[in-house]
Amino acid sequence: MLTGKQKRFLRSEAHHLQPIFQIGKSGLTESVIHQIEEALEAKELIKVNILQNCEEDKNDIAAELSEREGLEVVQVIGNILILYKESKEKKRIVLP
Incomplete structure (x- = not known):
C-alpha cells in the first residue's frame, strides 16, 4: 500500500510518460x-x-x-490509469 x-512522487514521475497500452472494445x-505485468516488471x-x-468502466x-499482487493503481485521471509495481530484479524507482 502506497502512502500519499x-x-x-509517482504521479510527478509519470507526468512525462506516454501511455504504452490501450484497452479497447474487448476490455481487460x-x-x-x-x-x-511484464511491462511493469521492466519499467x-x-x-x-x-x-x-x-x-467496462x-x-x-x-x-x-x-x-493483482504488488500492483498499485497510483491514479485514475480521465481515461488514463497510472500503474506501479516494484520490480523484483531491476529496481529503478526509489520511493520517498
Missing part, C-alpha cells in the same frame, strides 16, 4: 493483464489508456488490476 507522499483480457511505472469504445478496470 509516495503516490504524489488475461493477455492484456499479462503484458501489463515499474506505466500509463494505460482506456479507449472510449471500451465497455475505468474504475472497474482499476479495481481489477489493483487486486
